[in-house]
Amino acid sequence: xxxxxxxxxxxxxxxxxxxxxxxxxxxxxxxxxxxxxxxxxxxxxxxxxxxxxxxxxxxxxxxxxxxxxxxxxxxxxxxxxxxxxxxxxxxxxxxxxxxxxxxxxxxxxxxxxxxxxxxxxxxxxxxxxxxxxxxxxxxxxxxxxxxxxxxxxxxxxxxxxxxxxxxxxxxxxxxxxxxxxxxxxxxxxxxxxxxxxxxxxxxxxxxxxxxxxxxxxxxxxxxxxxxxxxxxxxxxxxxxxxxxxxxxxxxxxxxx
Amino acid sequence: xxxxxxxxxxxxxxxxxxxxxxxxxxxxxxxxxxxxxxxxxxxxxxxxxxxxxxxxxxxxxxxxxxxxxxxxxxxxxxxxxxxxxxxxxxxxxxxxxxxxxxxxxxxxxxxxxxxxxxxxxxxxxxxxxxxxxxxxxxxxxxxxxxxxxxxxxxxxxxxxxxxxxxxxxxxxxxxxxxxxxxxxxxxxxxxxxxxxxxxxxxxxxxxxxxxxxxxxxxxxxxxxxxxxxxxxxxxxxxxxxxxxxxxxxxxxxxxx
DNA sequence: TTTTCAATGCGTTAATATGACACAATGTAA
DNA sequence: TTACATTGTGTCATATTAACGCATTGAAAA
Numbered sequence: 001x002x003x004x005x006x007x008x009x010x011x012x013x014x015x016x017x018x019x020x021x022x023x024x025x026x027x028x029x030x031x032x033x034x035x036x037x038x039x040x041x042x043x044x045x046x047x048x049x050x051x052x053x054x055x056x057x058x059x060x061x062x063x064x065x066x067x068x069x070x071x072x073x074x075x076x077x078x079x080x081x082x083x084x085x086x087x088x089x090x091x092x093x094x095x096x097x098x099x100x101x102x103x104x105x106x107x108x109x110x111x112x113x114x115x116x117x118x119x120x121x122x123x124x125x126x127x128x129x130x131x132x133x134x135x136x137x138x139x140x141x142x143x144x145x146x147x148x149x150x151x152x153x154x155x156x157x158x159x160x161x162x163x164x165x166x167x168x169x170x171x172x173x174x175x176x177x178x179x180x181x182x183x184x185x186x187x188x189x190x191x192x193x194x195x196x197x198x199x200x201x202x203x204x205x206x207x208x209x210x211x212x213x214x215x216x217x218x219x220x221x222x223x224x225x226x227x228x229x230x231x232x233x234x235x236x237x238x239x240x241x242x243x244x245x246x247x248x249x250x251x252x253x254x255x256x
Numbered sequence: 257x258x259x260x261x262x263x264x265x266x267x268x269x270x271x272x273x274x275x276x277x278x279x280x281x282x283x284x285x286x287x288x289x290x291x292x293x294x295x296x297x298x299x300x301x302x303x304x305x306x307x308x309x310x311x312x313x314x315x316x317x318x319x320x321x322x323x324x325x326x327x328x329x330x331x332x333x334x335x336x337x338x339x340x341x342x343x344x345x346x347x348x349x350x351x352x353x354x355x356x357x358x359x360x361x362x363x364x365x366x367x368x369x370x371x372x373x374x375x376x377x378x379x380x381x382x383x384x385x386x387x388x389x390x391x392x393x394x395x396x397x398x399x400x401x402x403x404x405x406x407x408x409x410x411x412x413x414x415x416x417x418x419x420x421x422x423x424x425x426x427x428x429x430x431x432x433x434x435x436x437x438x439x440x441x442x443x444x445x446x447x448x449x450x451x452x453x454x455x456x457x458x459x460x461x462x463x464x465x466x467x468x469x470x471x472x473x474x475x476x477x478x479x480x481x482x483x484x485x486x487x488x489x490x491x492x493x494x495x496x497x498x499x500x501x502x503x504x505x506x507x508x509x510x511x512x
Numbered sequence: 513t514t515t516t517c518a519a520t521g522c523g524t525t526a527a528t529a530t531g532a533c534a535c536a537a538t539g540t541a542a
Numbered sequence: 543t544t545a546c547a548t549t550g551t552g553t554c555a556t557a558t559t560a561a562c563g564c565a566t567t568g569a570a571a572a
Contacts, residue, residue, distance in 0.1 A: 021275045022375060062344030062375060086342050086377050088318030119278060119318060121342050175430075190549080207551080208531065225539095231548040232538035446520080463522080464560065481567095487519040488567035 003138060004105040011102070015113035018055035023120040024066050025053035025158065026081075027165035028074065030129035031182040034194045035147045038162060039073060039134060042142040045094070045101035046155045051162065052143075053120065066123040073143060075133055080126040080181035084168045087161055088119045097155060124165045126181035173199055177218055177247070180239040188226055188234040189213075218244040259394060260361040267358070271369035274311035279376040280322050281309035281414065282337075283421035284330065286385035287438040290450045291403045294418060295329060295390060298398040301350070301357035302411045307418065308399075309376065322379040329399060331389055336382040336437035340424040343417055344375045353411060380421045382437035429455055433474055436495040444482055444490040445469075474500040 028039040043050045054069040056062050066081055095115040134143040146152065151162065172178050179195050193209050213219060220240050225233035284295040299306045310325040312318055322337055351371040390399035402408065407418065428434050435451050449465050469475060476496050481489035 019277045019373070019375070022277060056344070056375075058373065059346045061346055062342065083342055086318065086339055088312070090315045090317055117275070117314065119275070119312075188549095205531070205533090206549085207533085210550080212530090228540085229548080230540045231546075232550080233540095234549060444520095461560070461562090462520085463562085466521080468559090484569085485519080486569045487517075488521080489569095490520060 006138060007105045008107060011107060011112040011114050012110060014055070017057060019058060020113050021116060021118055022062075023053055023055055023118045024062060024069060024123060025051040025087075025120045025161055026066060026069055026073075026123045026125050027051060027162055028070065028125045028127060029165075029169065029182060030127050030132060030145060031195055031198070032129040032145070034198060036198050037129065037145040037147055038151065039132070040144060040146055040152070040154070041073075041136060041140040042144075043155065044139050044141055045098040048155050049146075049152045049158075050155045051158045062121060066121075066125075070123075070125055072137060073135055074127055074131075075135065076127055076131060079128075080178060082124055083121050084124045085122045085161075085164055086119060087122060087157060089157060090117060092120065092156060093117050094156070120161070122161050122165060124168060126169075126178060128182065128184050130184055170199060177216065177244060180218075180244075183239075186222065186224075186236040186238055188236060190234055192237070216243075216247055218247055262394060263361045264363060267363060267368040267370050268366060270311070273313060274369075275314060276369050277372060277374055278318075279309055279311055279374045280318060280325060280379060281307040281343075281376045281417055282322060282325055282329075282379045282381050283307060283418055284326065284381040284383060285421075285425065285438060286383055286388060286401060287451055287454070288385040288401070290454060292422075292454050293385065293401040293403055294407065295388070296400060296402055296408070296410070297329075297392060297396040298400075299411065300395050300397055301354040304411050305402075305408045305414075306411045307414045318377060322377075322381075326379075326381055328393060329391055330383055330387075331391065332383055332387060335384075336434060338380055339377050340380045341378045341417075341420055342375060343378060343413060345413060346373060348376065348412060349373050350412070376417070378417050378421060380424060382425075382434055384438065384440050386440055426455060426457075433472065433500060436474075436500075439495075442478065442480075442492040442494055444492060446490055448493070472499075 030037040030039065039052060040049045041052050042048070052069055052073045054065060056065040060068075063081070063083070066083070067077070070079070070081060071077055093115060129145070134145065136143040148166070151159070153159075154162070169178070173196070179192065179199065182195060183191060189210055190206075192213065193204060193206065196209070197204055218240055219237045222236040222238060224236045226236065227233060286293040286295065295308060296305045297308050298304070308325055308329045310321060312321040316324075319337070319339070322339070323333070326335070326337060327333055349371060385401070390401065392399040404422070407415070409415075410418070425434070429452070435448065435455065438451060439447065445466055446462075448469065449460060449462065452465070453460055474496055475493045478492040478494060480492045482492065483489060
C-alpha cells in the first residue's frame with residue numbers, strides 16, 4: 001500500500017479499528033549528558049513537532065495501547081509507563097492543522113473521524129536513554145530527543161501536556177524513587193545525584209544525598225568502580241527491585 | 257416525554273449529543289459521624305448500585321461535565337473536584353447488564369452506542385456532608401450516602417474505581433490539605449483530627465497534630481467555642497484560603 | 513451548689529533527622 | 543613523582559518529631 005493510500009485509509013476507515021474521540025500521547029523522558037530529554041516526532045501533516053501518540057484499538061486496554069506506541073518509537077518494552085492526566089479541551093482537534101497535508105494525499109472534503117474532537121490521555125514514560133533508538137513512523141519525518149530547554153514549538157496543546165508531565169514527574173520524585181528508570185542498570189552515585197538535581201532543579205549536598213539515598217535500602221553497591229576518569233573512581237550501584245517495592249508499599253517519603 | 261421514551265431516546269440518539277466511548281464517574285466523598293462516606297446511586301437498569309456518572313457533551317470540557325453531574329446529584333457548586341484516573345478495561349460495557357431493563361422500556365434488539373465499550377474518567381469530589389441533599393435522577397431509584405465499610409455490591413468495576421479514589425485521597429492528604437473540603441466552614445480541632453485519623457486510618461497524637469496543623473498557617477482560630485458538650489468547649493477554626501494557596505505553591509509537605 | 517470527669521489548650525523533654533562542613537583517599541594526567 | 547579534581551566517610555550544631563505532663567474548662571452528676 002502506498003503512503004498516500006495508507007493515510008487515506010486511516011482517515012476514512014480508522015474508526016472501524018480504533019475508538020473514536022480518544023487518543024493516547026506519551027511524554028517519553030530520558031536522561032543524557034546531565035540533561036533531561038523528551039522524545040518528539042515531527043508530524044508530516046503539521047510540519048511541526050508532536051508527542052508520540054496513537055489510538056486505542058477497539059478491544060485493547062489503554063495501557064497496552066500506550067505500551068504499543070512506546071515500543072514502536074523506542075523499541076523498548078517493560079519500562080516505567082503511567083497515565084498522569086486526561087486532556088479534554090473541546091477545541092482539541094487537528095481539523096484545521098492538516099488541510100494542505102490532506103490535499104497532498106488526495107483527500108478532498110471527505111468527512112473523517114480524525115477531524116472530530118479528541119480527548120487524550122497523557123502517559124509519562126521513563127526510559128534508559130542509552131537503550132533507545134528513536135524510530136519515526138510512516139506519518140513522521142523525524143523522531144528525536146530534545147533537551148527540555150530546547151523544546152521546539154509543538155502542535156495543539158502538546159507543550160502544555162509536556163509541562164504537566166514534567167510537573168507530575170517532579171511530584172512523583174518526592175516520594176517514589178522513579179528516577180532509577182532513567183538510568184542504565186549500573187550507575188554511579190554522582191550520576192544519580194545529577195539526575196535528581198536536574199529533575200528537581202536544585203543543587204543537593206553530595207554527602208547528605210548519599211546518606212539519604214542509601215538509607216532507603218533500595219541501592220546495592222557493586223564491587224566495581226568506573227575506570228577511566230581523572231580522579232577517584234566512583235563505585236557502581238544497582239537498584240534492588242525487591243527492596244524498592246517493599247519501600248513503596250511502606251510508603252516511602254524521603255525529602256532531598 | 258415519558259420515562260420509557262426518554263430512555264429509548266438516550267439509547268438510540270444519545271451519541272448525537274455525547275461523545276462515544278467516554279464517560280465520567282464521580283466518587284463523591286463526605287464525612288459524617290466520624291466516618292468517611294460515599295454517595296451512590298441505585299441504577300434502575302441494573303438493580304444495583306453505581307457511582308454517579310454521565311457523559312460528555314460534544315462541545316463540553318470534561319471537567320465541566322463532571323461538575324454538571326455533581327451539581328445534579330448534590331446541588332453543590334464550586335467544590336473540590338479532580339480527575340484521578342482513567343479506567344479502560346476492554347470489557348467495560350453495560351451491554352450484558354441491562355437486557356431486562358431494555359425490554360421494559362420497549363427496546364428490542366436495536367443497536368446502541370450505550371452497548372459499546374466505555375473508557376471512564378474517575379473524578380474524586382470532596383464535599384461538605386451537611387450541605388448535600390442527595391438527588392436521584394430519572395434512571396435511578398435512589399441516591400444515598402454509604403459508610404466506606406458498608407458499601408454495597410456495585411456494577412462493573414465501580415468498586416475498583418472507588419478503591420482507587422480512596423487510595424488517591426490518602427496520598428493527596430499527605431501533601432495537600434484537601435481534608436478541609438470535607439468539613440463545614442467552621443469546625444473544631446478534634447473534628448479535623450478525626451477526619452485525618454479516619455482517612456489515614458491511624459491514630460494521631462492530639463497535641464502534635466494541633467501543633468503541625470497550626471504551623472502550616474492555613475487555619476484561623478475564631479473567638480468562638482462549641483457549646484453544649486460535656487467537657488471543655490473546643491474553639492472553632494476556619495480555613496484561610498489565601499494562606500492555603502500560598503502553602504500549596506510553596507510545596508507544602510507535612511507528615512502526620 | 514459543689515463535685516466529678518472527660519476533653520481541651522499549652523508546654524516540656526528526649527530521640528531522631530537534617531543541613532553544613534572537614535578531611536583523607538584515589539586514579540589519571542601533567 | 544606530583545598535582546588535582548573528585549569520591550568515601552565522618553562530625554557537629556541545629557531543626558524537627560514523637561512522647562508525654564499538667565492545669566483548665568464546662569456540662570453532668572451528686
